[in-house]
Amino acid sequence: MRLPLKIEYATRALVQLARTYERGEVRRAEELAEAEALSPHYLVQILNELRPAGLVASRRGKNGGYLLARRPEEISLLDIAQALEGRVLELNDPEGGESGPAAAGAWKEVFAGLEKALSEWTLADLLSDGSSADWVI
Numbered sequence: 611m612r613l614p615l616k617i618e619y620a621t622r623a624l625v626q627l628a629r630t631y632e633r634g635e636v637r638r639a640e641e642l643a644e645a646e647a648l649s650p651h652y653l654v655q656i657l658n659e660l661r662p663a664g665l666v667a668s669r670r671g672k673n674g675g676y677l678l679a680r681r682p683e684e685i686s687l688l689d690i691a692q693a694l695e696g697r698v699l700e701l702n703d704p705e706g707g708e709s710g711p712a713a714a715g716a717w718k719e720v721f722a723g724l725e726k727a728l729s730e731w732t733l734a735d736l737l738s739d740g741s742s743a744d745w746v747i
Contacts, residue, residue, distance in 0.1 A: 617691050620656045621736070622646040624690065627666065628682035628733040636675040656694070663693030682737060688728035699724060 623642045630637060639657060643650035657676050660666045667679040678685065699721040701714055 614695060616656055616694050619646070619648050619653065620660060620690050620694055621687065623648070623653055623657065624660070624665065624678065624685065624733055625736045627676060627678045628685075628737050631678050631682055634677065636669050636673060636677050638675040642676070660690075660693050663689070665689060665693055678733075682733035685733045686729045687731045688725060691728060 623646060626642045626645050627637060639654045640650045642648075642657075643653045646653075657666055657668070661668060661679075664679050665685055666676050668674065668676050699717075701717055
C-alpha cells in the first residue's frame with residue numbers, strides 16, 4: 611500500500627507550520643512549498659482542504675498566509691488523513707464469498723491497529739523526531 615501524496619505533502623506542510631506555531635507566525639503557501647520542494651499551486655489546494663477540517667487557518671491580505679488552527683500536539687496523523695481522504699481504510703466487499711468474513715475480520719483488525727498508531731503520532735512528535743529514515747512497510 612502506498613500513502614497518497616496528498617497526505618504526505620499535507621503532513622510536511624503542517625510540520626512547517628508547527629515549527630512557527632508558538633510565535634503565531636503566518637506563513638505563505640509559496641514559502642511552505644519552497645521549504646518542502648512542493649508545487650505551490652497543489653499545496654494551496656491541499657491547505658484549502660485542511661481548513662474546513664479545522665487543521666489550518668488562513669489570513670488574507672498583504673501579510674496573509676496560513677497557520678495551524680490547533681496546537682501541534684492536538685493534530686494527529688489520523689486527523690490529517692481523515693481531513694483529506696475521509697475514512698482512512700475500508701474494505702470494498704467485506705462479506706463477499708465464503709472467505710469474506712474471515713478476511714474482513716483480519717483486515718478490520720489491521721485497520722484498527724493502523725488507525726490507533728496514526729492517532730498517537732502528532733505534529734509535535736514530528737517536530738521532535740530527528741529521524742530521517744525512509745519508511746517502507
